[in-house]
Amino acid sequence: MKKFEEKTYHTETIYTGKIVQLDIDSVTLPDGNTSKRELIKHPGxxxxxxxxxxxxxxxxxxxxxxxxxxxxxxxxxxxxxxxxxxxxxxxxxxxxxxxxxxxxxxxxxxxxxxxxxxxxxxxxxxxxxxxxxxxxxxxxxxxxxxxxxxxxxxxxxxxxxxxxxxxxxxxxxxxxxxxxx
Structure with missing residues (x-):
């Protein structure tokens, strides 16, 4: 496991556009608790x-x-x-x-x-x-x-x-x- 790694157990894509995609990732934190991350995906x-x-x-x-x-x-x-x-x-x-x-x-x-x-x-x-x-x-x-x-x-x-x-x-x-x- 990578240091401080958050494991994604679910991804919900909220929006896909011409330039970006918005995902909400549900993650398990290093201490076992869970959280959500709002992520913008971009092609670079x-x-x-x-x-x-x-x-x-x-x-x-x-x-x-x-x-x-x-x-x-x-x-x-x-x-x-x-x-x-x-x-x-x-x-x-x-x-x-x-x-x-x-x-x-x-x-x-x-x-x-x-x-x-x-x-x-x-x-x-x-x-x-x-x-x-x-x-x-x-x-x-x-x-x-x-x-x-x-x-x-x-x-x-x-x-x-x-x-x-x-x-x-x-x-x-x-x-x-x-x-x-």
């Missing part, structure tokens, strides 16, 4: 730290309904069934920014909210961008604006809470530690 996602030849970070601004505001973030998106994280990263980079790359370097993977969700984000880095002729394709229900910022500009947006999500904050820290141009 990718995010890309993309730097231009001028040493600027490629970001997108889009409206985020849960926060009821526009946010500035690194390009990201959810994995499709049977899609590799690297393929997804390249697809999202192209769709959201109009850039592509022949070189994506895996940085890390991390869970976004392990207290209630199984979403994992695979983070990639590239500083070898090529502009696509046709520009960003975008999703039909996604409205984004492309930004290219210096580290100082991005850090100011973080202070102003325009950059206010974990993956982009992680990206800024990684960029700074890597030695921003």
């Amino acid at each position: 996602a990718v995010a890309v730290i993309a730097l231009t030849d001028e040493g600027k970070l490629v970001l997108v601004e889009q409206y985020r309904k849960p926060m009821e505001k526009s946010m500035v973030e690194i390009p990201a998106g959810k994995l499709e069934p049977n899609e590799s994280p690297e393929s997804c990263a390249l697809r999202e980079l192209e769709e959201e920014t109009g850039y592509t790359s022949d070189h994506l370097e895996k940085v890390t993977s991390f869970y976004t909210s392990p207290g209630f969700a199984d979403e994992i984000v695979h983070l990639y880095f590239t500083d070898q961008l090529k502009k696509l002729e046709e520009g960003p394709a975008g999703d039909e229900d996604e409205f984004v604006e492309l930004l290219e910022l210096t580290l100082e500009e991005a850090e100011q947006m973080e202070k102003d809470e325009r950059i206010h999500d974990a993956k982009t904050a992680y990206a800024l820290l990684y960029w700074k530690l890597r030695g921003a141009k």
Whole structure:
């Protein structure tokens, strides 16, 4: 048995949507007592730290309904069934920014909210961008604006809470530690 393991004895799926599934798990705790866990199932996602030849970070601004505001973030998106994280990263980079790359370097993977969700984000880095002729394709229900910022500009947006999500904050820290141009 794994340390502190909770054994699931019943799962009830409450909702299955386009992006997430909500399950209620009935579990037996390590001490023998029982409890319920509300779990969000997510297919996983990718995010890309993309730097231009001028040493600027490629970001997108889009409206985020849960926060009821526009946010500035690194390009990201959810994995499709049977899609590799690297393929997804390249697809999202192209769709959201109009850039592509022949070189994506895996940085890390991390869970976004392990207290209630199984979403994992695979983070990639590239500083070898090529502009696509046709520009960003975008999703039909996604409205984004492309930004290219210096580290100082991005850090100011973080202070102003325009950059206010974990993956982009992680990206800024990684960029700074890597030695921003």
